[in-house]
Amino acid sequence: MRASIPALVLASTAAHADTLHRFALIAGNDTGGSDTRPLSYARDDARKMHDLLTRLGGVAPADAKLLLDDDAKDFLAALAELEQRARAAQARGERTALFVYYSGHAKDGALRLGASQLAFDALKRRLADAPVDIRIAILDSCRSGALTRTKGARKAPAFDVESGAARDARGVVILTSSAADEDSQESDALGGSYFSHHLASGLLGDADRSGDGRVTLFEAYSHAYARTVADTADSSAGPQHPTFSYDLAGNGDLVLTDLRASAEGLVVPGNAPAGSYYFVDPGGLVVAELDKTADTERRVALAPGTYRVKRRLSDRLRIGDVEVARGRTTILQEPRFQDAPFSDDPVKGAMLDKGAWWTFGLTGGYQSFFDAQTRQSLFLSVPLFGAEAELHDYFRRDWVWGFDAALGGTNSVLALPTLEGPTYRYSMVNVGTSLTAEWPVGRVAPFVGVRVAYLIMGRKFDDAAFPDQRYAMVSPGLATGARFQITRRLNLTARSRLQYLQYTVDAQRSLGFWELAALLTYEP
Amino acid sequence: MRTLALALPCLLAVACGGDFSNDDLEFQNALPQREDLAAKLPDSARSGQGLGTRVQRLSASLVLGGTSELALQAYAAGTQFNTSVDGLLSMLELFRNAPPTTRETDRRIWGPFPADDHPGHELRFVMNRQGDSFAYLLQFRPKGGGEGAWWTYLPGTFKADGGIRKGEGTLALDLKEARDNGFDTKEATALDRLDIGYQTRALPTRVELLFTGAGASVPLTRYASRQTPEGLGEMAFRLPGEDLIPGGLLETLDIVARWTPDGRGVLVLNILEGDAKGAQYTECWDTRTRITFMQRNWDFITPTEGNRATCPDVSALDPVP
Numbered sequence: 001m002r003a004s005i006p007a008l009v010l011a012s013t014a015a016h017a018d019t020l021h022r023f024a025l026i027a028g029n030d031t032g033g034s035d036t037r038p039l040s041y042a043r044d045d046a047r048k049m050h051d052l053l054t055r056l057g058g059v060a061p062a063d064a065k066l067l068l069d070d071d072a073k074d075f076l077a078a079l080a081e082l083e084q085r086a087r088a089a090q091a092r093g094e095r096t097a098l099f100v101y102y103s104g105h106a107k108d109g110a111l112r113l114g115a116s117q118l119a120f121d122a123l124k125r126r127l128a129d130a131p132v133d134i135r136i137a138i139l140d141s142c143r144s145g146a147l148t149r150t151k152g153a154r155k156a157p158a159f160d161v162e163s164g165a166a167r168d169a170r171g172v173v174i175l176t177s178s179a180a181d182e183d184s185q186e187s188d189a190l191g192g193s194y195f196s197h198h199l200a201s202g203l204l205g206d207a208d209r210s211g212d213g214r215v216t217l218f219e220a221y222s223h224a225y226a227r228t229v230a231d232t233a234d235s236s237a238g239p240q241h242p243t244f245s246y247d248l249a250g251n252g253d254l255v256l257t258d259l260r261a262s263a264e265g266l267v268v269p270g271n272a273p274a275g276s277y278y279f280v281d282p283g284g285l286v287v288a289e290l291d292k293t294a295d296t297e298r299r300v301a302l303a304p305g306t307y308r309v310k311r312r313l314s315d316r317l318r319i320g321d322v323e324v325a326r327g328r329t330t331i332l333q334e335p336r337f338q339d340a341p342f343s344d345d346p347v348k349g350a351m352l353d354k355g356a357w358w359t360f361g362l363t364g365g366y367q368s369f370f371d372a373q374t375r376q377s378l379f380l381s382v383p384l385f386g387a388e389a390e391l392h393d394y395f396r397r398d399w400v401w402g403f404d405a406a407l408g409g410t411n412s413v414l415a416l417p418t419l420e421g422p423t424y425r426y427s428m429v430n431v432g433t434s435l436t437a438e439w440p441v442g443r444v445a446p447f448v449g450v451r452v453a454y455l456i457m458g459r460k461f462d463d464a465a466f467p468d469q470r471y472a473m474v475s476p477g478l479a480t481g482a483r484f485q486i487t488r489r490l491n492l493t494a495r496s497r498l499q500y501l502q503y504t505v506d507a508q509r510s511l512g513f514w515e516l517a518a519l520l521t522y523e524p
Numbered sequence: 525m526r527t528l529a530l531a532l533p534c535l536l537a538v539a540c541g542g543d544f545s546n547d548d549l550e551f552q553n554a555l556p557q558r559e560d561l562a563a564k565l566p567d568s569a570r571s572g573q574g575l576g577t578r579v580q581r582l583s584a585s586l587v588l589g590g591t592s593e594l595a596l597q598a599y600a601a602g603t604q605f606n607t608s609v610d611g612l613l614s615m616l617e618l619f620r621n622a623p624p625t626t627r628e629t630d631r632r633i634w635g636p637f638p639a640d641d642h643p644g645h646e647l648r649f650v651m652n653r654q655g656d657s658f659a660y661l662l663q664f665r666p667k668g669g670g671e672g673a674w675w676t677y678l679p680g681t682f683k684a685d686g687g688i689r690k691g692e693g694t695l696a697l698d699l700k701e702a703r704d705n706g707f708d709t710k711e712a713t714a715l716d717r718l719d720i721g722y723q724t725r726a727l728p729t730r731v732e733l734l735f736t737g738a739g740a741s742v743p744l745t746r747y748a749s750r751q752t753p754e755g756l757g758e759m760a761f762r763l764p765g766e767d768l769i770p771g772g773l774l775e776t777l778d779i780v781a782r783w784t785p786d787g788r789g790v791l792v793l794n795i796l797e798g799d800a801k802g803a804q805y806t807e808c809w810d811t812r813t814r815i816t817f818m819q820r821n822w823d824f825i826t827p828t829e830g831n832r833a834t835c836p837d838v839s840a841l842d843p844v845p
Binding site for chain 2: 377414421457459463466
């Protein structure tokens with residue numbers, strides 16, 4: 001589930017595409033305070049939009065601000081800086097446009113930028129007062145439609161995209177990813193929010209229904225609306241309806257991206273079969289889609305790189321790889337594609353539910369028994385280093401099934417009542433499996449659970465007169481701690497364990513020990 | 525995968541236990557090792573003829589620069605001393621590094637095991653602890669015998685002083701008891717008992733062997749070995765019935781030989797009984813076992829020969845006042 005609000009603004013009239021000085025503020029924040037669950041892709045969406053606008057949207061890199069996990073104060077400061085630049089541009093007689101894109105949490109009438117908030121009303125006033133000719137805000141967040149419901153909000157693309165866009169558009173345009181009473185949703189298969197994905201895909205070319213090589217605001221919105229509603233219609237959260245608000249003086253449509261602005265790109269020739277094409281990056285994520293009609297040449301402004309292109313037929317896939325070289329336009333050769341069954345397609349529908357997922361990590365910690373005599377002369381306190389694997393959401397959501405193995409050891413001198421002085425190496429192997437339940441709050445996920453471990457302790461004496469010794473035992477215990485999300489794929493966990501150990505050699509003794517550890521995990 | 529998760533703890537539970545024991549180490553520490561009891565001989569020492577070898581007469585063949593026969597005999601005594609110690613300690617090797625069969629508070633038992641060298645018998649090794657004192661028994665019994673059928677072949681004690689095998693101990697071989705129980709004691713038929721006493725608590729360490737002959741009530745022969753960490757060694761033994769001095773009486777000799785790691789040495793021979801009671805002979809030798817100094821307290825004309833300065837400094841073996 002996604003709670004985010006988007007705001008992007010970029011505009012220029014078709015006729016003035018070359019003279020409109022564009023500024024862009026792009027912000028993404030995965031966290032929204034202690035009463036929200038962390039998002040997975042808000043920052044990724046912001047990065048994609050930043051790349052898209054600077055590559056195709058006519059925004060010079062120096063005029064674009066990308067904020068990742070910054071708070072409201074930083075957001076307003078960046079906005080003020082862009083306003084100052086725009087004011088200077090206006091003073092030079094230039095026409096100006098400001099795009100604001102926000103992906104993140106929103107709740108109770110305010111954007112949630114981490115622990116800070118920025119009220120919708122304040123944002124609207126700030127945009128209205130911005131010293132630019134055109135303001136476009138795109139908010140990809142839950143209930144972001146509240147920002148548009150006062151004026152001009154539509155749950156459907158009730159306006160027509162005008163062909164032959166007029167000139168001199170002025171005013172404020174606001175796109176939101178969902179209505180005022182809806183949540184915005186993310187997709188693990190898409191690696192982003194539905195809305196931002198389809199908006200970006202549209203801006204890359206899929207929304208260019210006119211085929212003129214330029215994607216206008218209306219085209220992009222219409223495309224994102226239709227695809228977002230379609231993709232979320234069957235979701236458990238219900239369909240998500242983007243909204244659109246405009247208050248444009250003049251009569252213009254706004255060109256958001258110029259597909260020919262970059263020399264590189266992919267052309268799907270007119271003689272290529274009609275149908276749905278998906279462009280998948282090496283990471284397995286769909287970066288663009290294309291709904292091609294017969295005998296129509298389409299251009300997809302993909303960044304340089306290698307893509308797997310898939311065309312869906314009713315009974316199979318057609319799959320091929322394509323290399324988009326820097327500075328060159330690549331022509332898609334569909335006949336070179338190969339047929340493949342749907343089972344080979346990880347995209348579009350196969351992974352809408354992320355399901356169980358693995359993380360792998362390295363751990364370092366310390367183990368010590370509670371009983372002083374035990375930890376001094378029997379089972380010593382040792383540092384531990386090991387590796388762990390965690391299976392998330394396998395039994396149920398937010399349950400983690402962990403598998404761990406650690407090694408520890410230290411050198412010591414034996415000190416017993418009648419024997420003192422033998423030096424030896426104490427070693428221990430600690431393998432276990434645990435089941436914990438997490439309660440994610442923002443970026444932090446506290447957890448508690450149970451663990452069963454198998455411990456092997458041994459000691460090897462330097463003096464051969466004393467034999468090597470070994471002890472092995474199953475040890476039940478409890479584990480608790482907190483997982484902190486550093487990045488979308490990287491987590492740092494602080495953890496403590498309390499374990500019970502039955503000792504049976506010299507006497508029957510019930511022992512307890514604790515472990516403290518830090519765990520760094522990566523999600524492939 | 526879920527089935528595997530359930531099965532894994534069960535498999536691990538089977539592989540539980542071990543021998544990780546502090547008490548076992550304390551019990552094992554009470555058993556002496558060869559390096560604790562064996563006399564450290566210099567490299568030049570050659571194997572001798574055994575403890576029963578007679579000392580040669582103090583004749584004129586003893587010449588300065590000649591081979592010190594007394595030194596060779598002292599080394600031979602040390603070699604045989606070690607052989608006797610080895611024979612006794614070898615009986616403990618079976619239990620030294622093996623985990624005990626039974627662990628009780630302050631008690632460990634190894635066995636019973638079949639006694640391979642004595643068909644029809646089985647053996648066990650029992651150790652008891654009381655504070656820092658340990659007592660151990662190597663026992664045999666006819667196979668199938670009850671608890672009362674156990675008889676002790678090798679008793680031992682150890683009073684720990686805290687360090688690695690540091691303390692005072694005794695162990696013995698009761699050959700008479702063995703013969704009474706039908707064991708063949710082979711070449712040791714002339715002995716009833718071999719006793720070893722040792723202390724490794726303080727330097728120099730000391731080991732004493734007492735041989736009690738068949739039918740005797742007191743030890744017949746005594747051998748004592750001492751050594752220091754620097755490698756100084758001492759072998760002291762008392763030999764009765766030696767015909768060292770021409771005359772009608774046999775002598776009882778008290779011999780103390782000391783040597784350095786490089787093979788130099790000094791020997792003092794006292795005649796306690798016999799024709800020359802009270803006589804004392806002192807001899808020093810070099811690394812090639814050649815006599816460098818001689819002193820006879822009964823010779824008023826030439827009481828000394830050679831240079832006393834050639835005698836090695838072995839004062840570290842002197843008793844601490």
